Amino acid sequence: xxxxxxITFEGFLSRAGEANFPLAKMAxxxxxxxxxxxxxKSESEALKTKLEEERAKLHxxxxxxxxxxxxxxxxxxxxxxxxxxxxxxxxxCMDWCKDKRRIVSSSQDGKVIVWxxxxxxxxxxxxxxxxxxxxxxxxxxxxxxxxxxxxxxCSVYPLSxxxxxxxxxxxxxxxxHTNYLSACSFTNSDMQILTSSGDGTxxxxxxxxxxxxxxxHGHAADVLCLDLAPSETGNTFVSGGCDKKANVWDMRSGQxxxxxxxxxxxxxxxxxYPSGDAFASGSDDATCRLYDxxxxxxxxxxxxxSIIFGASSVDFSLSGRLLFGGYNDYTINVWDVLxxxxxxxxxxxxxxxxxxxxxxxxxAFCSGSWDHTLRVRE
Amino acid sequence: xxxxxxxxxxxxxEADDSxxxxxxxxxxxxxxxxxxxxxxxxxxxxxxxxxxIPSVFSGSDIVQWLVKNLTIExxxxxxxxxxxxxxxxxxxxISDHVLTLKDDGTFYxxxxxxFWPSNCWEPENTDYAVYLCKRTMQNKARLELADYEAESxxxxxxxxxxxxxxxxxxxxxxxxxxxxxxxIERKILDSQERAFWDVHxxxxxxxxxxxxxxxxxxxxxxxxxxxxxxxxxxxxxxxxQAQLDRHRLKMSKVAEGLLGYTEQYADYDPFLSTPDPSNPxxxxxxxxxxxxxxxxxxxSRVKRWGFRMDEVLKDPAGREQFLKFLESEFSSENxxxxxxxxxxxxxxxxxxxxxxxxxxxxxLAPGAPSAINVDSKSYxxxxxxxxxxxxxxxxxxxxHIYMLMKSDSYSRFIxxxxxxxxxxxxxxxxxxxLSTKP
Numbered sequence: 001x002x003x004x005x006x007i008t009f010e011g012f013l014s015r016a017g018e019a020n021f022p023l024a025k026m027a028x029x030x031x032x033x034x035x036x037x038x039x040x041k042s043e044s045e046a047l048k049t050k051l052e053e054e055r056a057k058l059h060x061x062x063x064x065x066x067x068x069x070x071x072x073x074x075x076x077x078x079x080x081x082x083x084x085x086x087x088x089x090x091x092x093c094m095d096w097c098k099d100k101r102r103i104v105s106s107s108q109d110g111k112v113i114v115w116x117x118x119x120x121x122x123x124x125x126x127x128x129x130x131x132x133x134x135x136x137x138x139x140x141x142x143x144x145x146x147x148x149x150x151x152x153x154c155s156v157y158p159l160s161x162x163x164x165x166x167x168x169x170x171x172x173x174x175x176x177h178t179n180y181l182s183a184c185s186f187t188n189s190d191m192q193i194l195t196s197s198g199d200g201t202x203x204x205x206x207x208x209x210x211x212x213x214x215x216x217h218g219h220a221a222d223v224l225c226l227d228l229a230p231s232e233t234g235n236t237f238v239s240g241g242c243d244k245k246a247n248v249w250d251m252r253s254g255q256x257x258x259x260x261x262x263x264x265x266x267x268x269x270x271x272x273y274p275s276g277d278a279f280a281s282g283s284d285d286a287t288c289r290l291y292d293x294x295x296x297x298x299x300x301x302x303x304x305x306s307i308i309f310g311a312s313s314v315d316f317s318l319s320g321r322l323l324f325g326g327y328n329d330y331t332i333n334v335w336d337v338l339x340x341x342x343x344x345x346x347x348x349x350x351x352x353x354x355x356x357x358x359x360x361x362x363x364a365f366c367s368g369s370w371d372h373t374l375r376v377r378e
Numbered sequence: 379x380x381x382x383x384x385x386x387x388x389x390x391x392e393a394d395d396s397x398x399x400x401x402x403x404x405x406x407x408x409x410x411x412x413x414x415x416x417x418x419x420x421x422x423x424x425x426x427x428x429x430x431i432p433s434v435f436s437g438s439d440i441v442q443w444l445v446k447n448l449t450i451e452x453x454x455x456x457x458x459x460x461x462x463x464x465x466x467x468x469x470x471x472i473s474d475h476v477l478t479l480k481d482d483g484t485f486y487x488x489x490x491x492x493f494w495p496s497n498c499w500e501p502e503n504t505d506y507a508v509y510l511c512k513r514t515m516q517n518k519a520r521l522e523l524a525d526y527e528a529e530s531x532x533x534x535x536x537x538x539x540x541x542x543x544x545x546x547x548x549x550x551x552x553x554x555x556x557x558x559x560x561x562i563e564r565k566i567l568d569s570q571e572r573a574f575w576d577v578h579x580x581x582x583x584x585x586x587x588x589x590x591x592x593x594x595x596x597x598x599x600x601x602x603x604x605x606x607x608x609x610x611x612x613x614x615x616x617x618x619q620a621q622l623d624r625h626r627l628k629m630s631k632v633a634e635g636l637l638g639y640t641e642q643y644a645d646y647d648p649f650l651s652t653p654d655p656s657n658p659x660x661x662x663x664x665x666x667x668x669x670x671x672x673x674x675x676x677x678s679r680v681k682r683w684g685f686r687m688d689e690v691l692k693d694p695a696g697r698e699q700f701l702k703f704l705e706s707e708f709s710s711e712n713x714x715x716x717x718x719x720x721x722x723x724x725x726x727x728x729x730x731x732x733x734x735x736x737x738x739x740x741x742l743a744p745g746a747p748s749a750i751n752v753d754s755k756s757y758x759x760x761x762x763x764x765x766x767x768x769x770x771x772x773x774x775x776x777x778h779i780y781m782l783m784k785s786d787s788y789s790r791f792i793x794x795x796x797x798x799x800x801x802x803x804x805x806x807x808x809x810x811x812l813s814t815k816p
Contacts, residue, residue, distance in 0.1 A: 040611035047618035058628045066633035070641075076649070081659040100667060101658075118658065132595055150595065180595065189724030208726035213769075232688045232720075233780055235773075252770050256617070258624075265400050275639045277632075284397035286404070295632040296624060306448040306459055308404040310397055319647035321640040328401075329462055338637060345455055361670065363648045364659040378648070378659045 055297045063290070063300050067338035073321070076334065076344045081364065084115055084374040086122055091368035092149070093183075093355045097138045100361050104145045105374055106133035112147045114159060117366065117376050126157055126167045135184040137193070146174070146193055148181035154195050156207055175205045182224045187251075194237060194251075196223040202239050204251060216249050218256040225269045231276045238279050240267030246281050246291060260291045262298045269313040273337075274320045280337075282311030288325050290337065302335040304342060313355050318362030326353030326367050332377075348375060402466075402496035409468050412443060413488060419443050424485070432562050434472060434485040441481045457481050466495050470573035475524060475581045477573070487566065493574040501578050504545065507534040509575060511549035516556075526581050642685055646678070654678070680800045687788045699800070703791045711748035712779050712787065715741045719776045723769050734767035742775070752778045 089109035096103055101118040110131050114124040130151035137146045139156075148154040154175035157167050175181065179198035186193055187204075192213065196202045202216040202223055221242035229236045235251045246267055248258040265284035272279045278292040278299070286307050290300040302323065309329035316323055316337070323335040330351055334344040351370035358365040364378040412418045419439050424431040437460075444456035460479035464470060469486045470477055479486075493499070510531040513523055523531065538545060556564060606614070644650045648657050653666045654676075669676050675695040683690045683699075690696035697717070704710040718737050725733060741750050742760060752760070756774040763771040791797055 036608060037605070037611065040608065040615065041606070044611055044614045044618060047615060047622065051618055051621050054622060055626065058626050060628055061630045061633065063629070063633050063636065066630065067637060070637060073650075118664070187724075191724055191726045206727040209728060211727055213727065232691045233777070252773065258621070259617075265397050273636070273639075274643070275635075277635060277639075284400060286401075292632045292636070294627040294635070295629055296621075296626045299629065299632065304448075306444070306450050306455060308408075308459075309401055309462070317647050317649045319640045319643035319650060320636070321644065321647060322649055329458070331458065338640065345452070347454070347458065361648070361667075362646075363653065363657050363666070376659060378657055 055295075058295060059297070063338065064340040067340075070338055072339070073336055073343050078334070078344060078346060078377050080348055080375045080377050082117055082120055082376040084117060084120055084376070085372070086113055086115075087111060087372045087374075089372060090351070090370040091354060091372060091374055092132065092134045093136045093147075094357060094366055094368045094374060095136055095138045095145075096357055096359050096366070097142045098140055098360055099142055100359050100363065102138070102142065103366060103374070104136050104138050104147075105355075105368055106136040106147050106149070107372070108132050112136055112145065112157075114145060115374075117374075124159055124167060126171075128155075132180070135181050135195075137184050137186055139186050139190045140188055141190050144190060146184050146186065148175065148184060148195070150180050152177045152179060152181060152197070152199075154181050154184045154193060154205070156193070172207070172210075174207050174210050175203060176210075177201070177203070179222070182222065183226050185226060185228055187228060194226060194228065196226045196239055198222040200241070202226060202237075202249065214251060214254045216247075216254055216256070218247055218249075218259075219243050219245060222266075224266060227271050227279065229276045230272050230274060234276065238270045238272065240270040240281055240283075242266045244283075246270055246279070248279075248293065258293060258296065260298060262289060263287070265310070268310065271315050274316055274318060280314050280316065280323055282314040282325050284310035284328075286310055286327075288314050288323060288335065290323075300337070300340050302333075302340060302342070304333075307333065312353060313357075313367075315356055315358045315365060317358060317365075324356055324358065324365050326356035326369075328352045330369070330371075332356065332367055346377065349373070399496060402494070405463055405466060405468055406494065406496065408463070409488065411447065412440075417447070421488075430562070431472070431485060433566055434487055437471075437480040437482050437484045437486060440469070440479060440486065453481065465577075467493065467573055467577040468495075470569070470576065472569050475526075475572075475576050477576055477580075487569055487573075489573055490567075490570045493570060495577070499574075499578065501575075503534060504538065504541075506530070506575065506579055507538055507545050508548045508552065509571070510534065511545055512552050512556075515549060515553045524581070530579065646682065675800070677801065677803045680797075680803075683797070684792050684801070687784045690788070690791070699797065700788075700791055703794055703796055704787060706796075707787070707790070709787060711741060711750050712783055714748060715750050715772075716776060716779050716783065719772045722772070727769070730769055731767045734764060734771050737772065738764050750775070750779060751782075 087105065087107040088111065089107045091105055091107050094103055094105040101116060103115045103117045104112065105115070106112045108131055110128040110133055112126045112128060112133060113122055115122055128147060128149070128151065130149055133147050133149040135148050135154070139145065144156050144158045146154055146156045153173050156172045156174050158170050160167060174193055175195045177195065177197035177199045181195055181197055183196045184193055191207050193205050193207055194202065195205065200219045200221060200223060203212055204214040205211065206213055219239065219241040223239050223241040226237055226239040228234065236248055236257070237251060238246055238248050240246045244261055244263045244265060244267060246260045247256045249255070250257050263281065263283040263285055267281050267283045269282040270279055277294055278290055280288055280290050282288045286309060287301050287303040288311050289298050289302065291297065292299045302325070307327065309327050311325045311327050313326045314323060321337055323337050325333045325335065327333060330349045330353065332346040332353060333342050334346070335341070336343050349367065349369040349371050353367050353369050355368040356365060364376050366374055366376045368374045419435045421433055421435050424434055440460050441453060441456045444450055444460055445453060450456045457479060464477045464479045467477065467489050469488050472485050472487050510523065510527060535542060559567070655665050656663055658664050658666055670679070673695055675693070679693065679695070683693065683696045690700050701710055701713055704713050722730065722733050722737060740746055741748050752775045756778045760772055760775045
C-alpha cells in the first residue's frame with residue numbers, strides 16, 4: 001500500500017467549519033407540526049406518482065418506431081466555413097442577429113464582440129467590468145446587444161454605426177439578480193429581456209426603465225438556460241436548471257405550467273422544436289432529450305455509450321429533423337430527431353464546445369468553444 | 379494533500395452526483411471493464427534490453443477495445459475518447475509527460491485508483507516540491523528530472539527557501555519508504571506517481587491536461603435542501619393536481635404531428651435541401667438572402683404561407699397580402715387589431731397605458747371606427763382590463779380574433795385567386811401603395 005504523509009491544516013479546518021447548524025431555522029420549524037408536513041409530503045409524492053402513471057398510459061408507441069417509415073438521412077458533409085478568431089479566452093455564449101450573418105459572442109475575459117460572421121470582420125467590441133460573461137443576446141432590431149455574467153446583471157449596449165464611439169459609455173443596466181446571469185434573450189422586441197440566473201429564478205424586464213415585469217420562481221437550484229416559444233402568439237418559455245428540471249412558464253402570470261424531470265444531472269441547454277410543440281434539452285448526464293408538450297412527457301433520448309461527457313448546448317435545424325449538440329468532449333454530435341440515431345460527429349474544436357446556435361434561416365450553425373474560437377459550419 | 383472523502387462523497391455522506399463526478403464514474407466504469415480479466419485489455423510484461431517493462435498494453439490495444447466494446451464506428455472517435463481519458467490520467471504513456479493516446483505500439487499503464495481524479499486531489503506546491511526533491515534523491519536514469527521539472531524545482535526552492543529543510547526531510551522519508559519496496563512494484567508506482575503530477579502540473583501551459591481541470595463557476599453545489607414549509611407543500615400539491623387535470627395526447631398522435639411538421643419543412647431546411655440558388659456560407663454568394671428579404675416573394679415563400687397562418691403573419695410580404703385580401707372582404711380591422719396588440723407588447727412599459735387607450739378607441743369602444751367583433755365574455759373582461767391597463771389588457775380579445783382569422787379568413791385567403799395566382803407565379807407583387815402600419 002502506498003503510504004502518503006501530506007498534511008495541510010487548511011483542509012482540516014474547512015471540514016470542521018461545515019459542521020455548524022442553523023439553530024434559528026431549526027427552532028422555527030419545530031413550531032410547525034411535523035405530522036402535517038409528513039402528511040402533506042406523502043400526499044404530494046402520491047400525486048406526483050399518479051401523474052407519472054397517467055403520462056405513461058398514453059405511451060402507446062415510441063417515436064422512433066413511428067419514424068421507421070421516414071426515409072433515412074443521407075451522409076452529411078458539414079465543413080467549417082468560417083472560423084472567428086479574436087477572443088483571448090474561453091468563448092461562453094453566442095447569438096445570431098436576425099440578418100442571418102451577424103453574431104455576438106462573449107467570453108471569460110469579459111470581452112463581448114459583434115462580428116459579421118460572413119466576412120469574419122469584427123464590427124464592435126466591448127469590455128465588460130466582470131469576467132465570465134456567460135450570457136449574450138442580439139436584439140431583434142439588430143441595433144443592440146445584451147450581456148451579463150458574474151456581475152449578476154444583464155446590460156444592454158446600443159450598437160453605434162460610429163466606430164469611434166465608446167459603446168461602454170452608453171451601457172444600460174437592465175436586470176439585477178442575486179447570483180450570476182446564466183442566460184438572456186430579448187422577447188420579440190428590443191424592449192423586453194428575459195433572464196435566468198444562478199439565484200434560481202427567471203425574470204422578465206422592461207429595458208427602458210429596468211423595471212421587473214414578472215419573475216418566475218420554481219427551480220430549486222441555479223437556472224442555467226432558457227428559450228422562448230417560437231409562436232407568433234407565444235407567451236411561454238422553457239427553462240432548465242441544476243435541479244434537473246425543465247419548466248415551461250406562462251410569461252403573463254409567472255406560473256409554471258408544465259414540468260419535466262427525467263435528466264440525471266444539470267440541464268445546460270433547452271431549445272424549442274420549431275413548431276413550438278416540443279423542446280430539446282442537453283445535460284451533464286451526456287444525453288439530449290426531447291419533451292413533447294401535448295403528450296406531456298419525454299418522448300426521445302439521444303445518447304450513446306461512447307458519449308460520456310455532458311452536452312452543453314443544443315439547437316434544431318429549421319425543419320426540426322436534425323438536433324445539433326455541442327459537448328464537453330470538444331465534439332458536436334448531430335442527431336436524427338425522429339429516428340433517434342446519431343448521423344454525424346464533428347471534430348475541430350480543441351476544447352469544450354460551450355455554445356451552439358443555428359442561424360435564423362437555418363443556413364448554418366455556429367459553435368463557440370473554450371478554445372477561444374467560433375466556427376460556422378454547413 | 380487536501381481532498382474530499384476518497385469515495386467521492388460529500389461531507390454529509392450522500393453520493394456526490396455533481397456533473398464532474400458523473401463523468402469520472404462513467405470513465406471509471408470503462409476502466410473497470412478494460413481491466414476485466416476475460417473481456418478487458420490484455421496486460422503484459424514486456425522484456426526490454428536488460429530489464430522488464432511490467433504491466434503494460436499498447437495504444438492500439440486501447441483503441442481496438444473501445445471500438446469493439448462501445449460499438450464505435452470510427453477509429454477517430456475511439457481515439458478521441460481515449461485521449462480524453464488519458465488527459466484525465468486514467469492511463470498514461472510510460473515514456474512521455476504529455477498525456478495523449480496514440481493508435482500504435484506505444485506502451486501505456488493504468489493509473490492506480492488512489493490517484494484517480496474522482497478523489498478530488500488538490501495538490502499544493504509544497505507537495506510538488508517534496509515530490510521533485512525526492513526524485514533527485516533517486517539514482518536512476520529513468521527518474522532524472524525533465525527540463526521543465528528542473529525549472530519548477532529551482533523556482534520552488536526559491537519560493538520555499540525558508541521551509542526547505544522541512545520539505546527535504548519529507549522527501550527523504552518518502553524515499554526511504556520507497557527503497558523498501560520490491561523493484562517491479564517500485565517501477566509501477568513511480569510511473570503512476572509521475573502520471574499523477576503530469577495531470578496536476580502539466581508540462582505545457584496549453585496542454586489538454588491543463589484544460590481538463592478548468593471549471594466553470596456555474597454548477598455551484600446545491601445548498602443542502604431545506605425542509606419544505608406547509609405553504610410550499612400545499613403549492614406543490616396544487617401544482618400536481620393541475621397537471622393531472624391536463625389534457626394529454628397519445629404518443630402515436632404526437633409522433634405523427636412531429637413527422638408531419640418535419641416533412642412539410644424539409645424542403646426549406648438548408649441542411650436537407652440546398653437553398654436556391656445556393657447556400658451563402660458555401661458559395662459566398664448572398665443572392666439567397668437578398669431573395670428572402672425582397673418585397674417580391676419567391677414562389678417557395680408564397681407556398682410556405684399556405685402551411686399555417688403564423689407563416690403569413692411572420693413574413694412582411696405575407697402580412698401585406700393578407701391585409702389586402704381582408705380589405706377586399708371588408709374585415710381588415712381584425713388583422714389590424716391583432717397587429718396593433720402585438721406591437722403594444724413590444725413597447726416600453728411607460729408607453730403602454732396611452733397606447734391601450736388608443737387601441738380601445740380605435741377597435742373596441744362604442745362607435746369605434748374599426749370595430750371588431752369579440753364574444754361578450756372577452757369584451758367584458760377587456761373593458762375591465764382597460765381600466766388598469768397593462769401589456770396583456772387585450773389578451774383575451776386578441777386570442778379570440780386570432781382563432782377567428784385562423785378558422786375563417788385565413789382558409790379563404792389561401793383559396794383566393796389572389797393567393798393562388800401568386801403561388802403559380804402568374805402574378806408579380808409590386809411595391810405596395812398600402813400602408814402596413816396598424
